[in-house]
Amino acid sequence: xxxxxxxxxxxxxxxxxxxxxxxxxxxxxxxxxxxxxxxxxxxxxxxxxxxxxxxxxxxxxxxxxxxxxxxxxxxxxxxxxxxxxxxxxxxxxxxxxxxxxx
Numbered sequence: 322x323x324x325x326x327x328x329x330x331x332x333x334x335x336x337x338x339x340x341x342x343x344x345x346x347x348x349x350x351x352x353x354x355x356x357x358x359x360x361x362x363x364x365x366x367x368x369x370x371x372x373x374x375x376x377x378x379x380x381x382x383x384x385x386x387x388x389x390x391x392x393x394x395x396x397x398x399x400x401x402x403x404x405x406x407x408x409x410x411x412x413x414x415x416x417x418x419x420x421x422x423x
Contacts (some may be wrong), residue, residue: 330356330363344369 329349351357361373
């Protein structure tokens, strides 16, 4: 197998949708966008490295913000209260309706 058929970062084979980028003035092929960003952070010059690192920080920040919003929604709706615990597990009746146990 030739070197141009392997990902520059993880050394896996490149599929039909390879990403080709120029990093440090050298044409590189990557198997996915994640490998492209990781390679730029690892070995890029100052501008490429800073842009890729900013993109990673933005993605991680967005992911953590979504988790905090989901957790606060569960707290707001009372999903963790003791009185509703049986309702979620199916052991007691919820709001007066009879519920069969399986």
